[in-house]
Amino acid sequence: MAYRTSVLRLDRDLALRERILACALQRVSEGGFAALTMQALAEDAGIATGSLYRHFRSKGELAAEVFATASQGEVDALAQTLRGPGSPAARLAAGLQQFAARAWHSRRLAFALIAEPVDPEVDEQRLLYREAYAELFVELLAEGVALGVFRVQQLNLIAACLVGAIAESLVGPLSPPARAAREAGRQSLDLAEVSQSLITFCLRAVGAEEPQS
């Protein structure tokens, strides 16, 4: 009986942990990491703040896990497109377009993942995930170079340049001030413009033929 009780308890603990993470992701999607306080989260999950700390030692640890969960989803989505059918240049363009569109449709979350000032634990995860993105680009670049359609040499370095360009190009358009400007009807770029500029920038940068537009 003792064994069975422990298993049940473990299951319940895991289910509660998942529920806390889901609530946390919801908070970050709506108000960024700034909205992720342990007290508010405990209320969302319907538990005491003390119980929250049984599952996550600190806010930083929790934020890092929310970050990793959300980012892994983005890496997986990008991997699928970059490894999909089509020429390397077409896949690069499709991957950039998809990445920008996903960010655009979850702006608050995307800004939180890319640039919101937050605990060092999240910065650590940012470095790791930028490497994960870079690895995907290295794969694609190697393929394009082998086919003679990309003209680059230091693939790791060029992949890092791509990751940096993509992330930084979205910071401004996704930032809360940009959102306020859009909502107030003041001029700001739309998704199609951002996406097209980013694609042209990256294709040229890797020495691909410019797409006919």
Added chain:
Amino acid sequence: MAYRTSVLRLDRDLALRERILACALQRVSEGGFAALTMQALAEDAGIATGSLYRHFRSKGELAAEVFATASQGEVDALAQTLRGPGSPAARLAAGLQQFAARAWHSRRLAFALIAEPVDPEVDEQRLLYREAYAELFVELLAEGVALGVFRVQQLNLIAACLVGAIAESLVGPLSPPARAAREAGRQSLDLAEVSQSLITFCLRAVGAEEPQS
């Protein structure tokens, strides 16, 4: 006399504040923000930890000020080259080369400024300084577009792409593991290779004629 005493005291306070900042910059240059603890810094400056808190309310505030001081030096150096003599493409190339070289020769500090996981106050400053860099590139891009030597449209977005590409391309080569690899004699890129790849990437990306090499 009371007036004179206050003036003297103010001068002394300012001088001490400057000395604390100089010691802090020295610590970050040698061991990154991780080496910047209030206790060690108080020892360096020869004051009590309590006195340190009279000048800086928190480690985050102090780190942010060290960051801003060091970054402003980089922005000024880059501005001088980007606004110097020569064609826009030549100035872009010279600015990138100089930026990479300065980072290379102060690797620990450069990594701390660009990517080291650290207090949110520093992340805030990172966002501000990336905008300062982007403004310099917008200026140069506008000039190049007017002369017909750069072919880009959304200058703010393209400038952000450049800033992101530059920063991210240096993270890997400057990181402590890369340094350890170099010191152990294992293969890793040298400054000339990084610099040349970055220049080619950026010139192509803005639609400049490729330099004859």
